[in-house]
Amino acid sequence: MLTIRDNDTTNELPPFLNTWPRMYSFVLLNLVALILLFYWFTKAFE
């Protein structure tokens, strides 16, 4: 019933940072940086 697409673009590289693992790492590092920043923010004005 479901068809597989002909123009499969799964292996296409991202336009930034060159590889998908790097893109994913960037997103996760950004999260870690935000949490650390917010933790400092909370403590600084507690």
Next chain:
Amino acid sequence: MTKLDWLVLIATITLIVVYGIWKGRRNRDMQDYLLASRSLPWYIVCLSIMGTQASAITFLSAPGQAYGDGMRFVQFYFGLPLAMVVLSITAVPIYHKLHVYTAYEYLESRFDLKTRTLAATLFLIQRGISTGVSIYAPAIVLSSILGWSVQWTCVLNGILVLLYTVSGGTKAVSYTQLTQMIIILSGMAVAGFLTVQLLPPDITFADALRVAGKADKLNVIDLKFDPNNQYNIWSGLIGGFFLSLSYFGADQSQVGRYLSGSSVTQSRLGLLMNGIVKIPMQFGILFIGAMVFVFYLFVQPPLFFNHIELDALHDHGYTQQVNTLQYQQDSLFKIQQHDLRTLIQAMRDNKGVVEAEQKFHTTRSQMQQVRTQVTNLIKQDKKVEKVEDTNYVFLSFVTRFLPSGLVGLLIAIVLLASMSSVAGALNSLTSTTIIDVYKRILCPDLSEARYLTASRWITVGWGVFSIVVALYAGQLGNLLEAVNRLGSLFYGVILGIFLCAFYIRRIRSYAVFYGAILAQITVFLLYWLTPIAFLWYNVIGCILVIIFAFPIELFQKKAEVLQESETVIE
């Protein structure tokens, strides 16, 4: 509202509606109407995802939530970037490869029709109701400002969205969301800047931050693990991760957004960018609420931010009690002003901070008690158990203190945000109804043109349903929490079905179907019988599906083996 405000409001709304109708004028078939021909670039996908998630509730309730409870709500979004990464790796390539219109189509190829229909039905119930809440949120804004009835405002708001969603489909929805998000984010940035500017001239930004911190409004991170606490880093990371995984991976209102991306890359980038910008955006909105709190330390706040409730107290014979409470608040506010100035000076000099802070907190808690008494009076008058004015805090501030023109723009923003999320939701309700129910079960062999016409009528039908739900949404308390609570009750189970589909190959259709039904019943029971914080239901529902599905699968296999051996003996 001044004439300038009206001009800005009407011009902004008209621009969006006309732009939406114009952008979506060339729909030839269902692929055009439901997925914008799978042609959108990542930045439109990203803003469309954000526009669908950030409803008017986000811009009304979040600042009010920070005003009352501080900024800890931002932790709710910590699981989102993790989910964006997981979905980019798993769901996006699968959905694109299978060329599906809805997420639930995939479930039939993996399991069977009844599992697909169950997941689609859970989605339709949950999304249909929460779309009604999304229409109600800006209706309270307009009714409060214009004095219109909430009912007629809901109807007007619903019709505005339907105008371009019915005619233009996904393309209209996505392109208007792009424009809407640009206007919304710019307007909120200006509002935040002006809120800080409105503080007394002798109060610096650093003073404002320190005062907000002392009042526990900058409590962004809470490391304490407590399953009954709605917002801490653990519920945010774990519960938020499961909620986001379910919302973005199995809720058609979001799956439909990134399926309209022109390739796997464009869809992935849209999701990942959302993972990067969502938390700072939410932080910014909550921060505005914290600054509004500081502002109201220098300018006396109303006894209750929803003035309609206060007026009702006067009308119902509570004038004497209200006047007494007002007098108490007037006196306490003067004492608080003194304590606040002393605290600021103490913090500047770094001397006597503890004593000044103690005095300030004592007066604050007395002020809070007055507010509680007002709330109790309103509860007594309305004969209800819960009364909140969180949704009115920011609105009340905007209309009373922001300059002409900007008030109109901010009201337009609230409306635009609502239109944006409601349009996305209606579009997804239509996709699921037409693809998973109408085309698959009810009328499988119609022409493309007939399906396109049916899609438009189904959009109208869901629009009317949402408006009807909106008319009763006022009884739900804090709207932001109400929507998230409702979502959490269903999302865990839907996610459990999808996790079994993606990762646990040995579980088959019979087991996952009955496992999901048992899990949903258990989640409802736990919700009624225990005080567990709602975010955890995303985790509980998901795990329960898997826990129930495994033994059912084992029994099923044993039964099959038994049946086979009996057949051999015969």
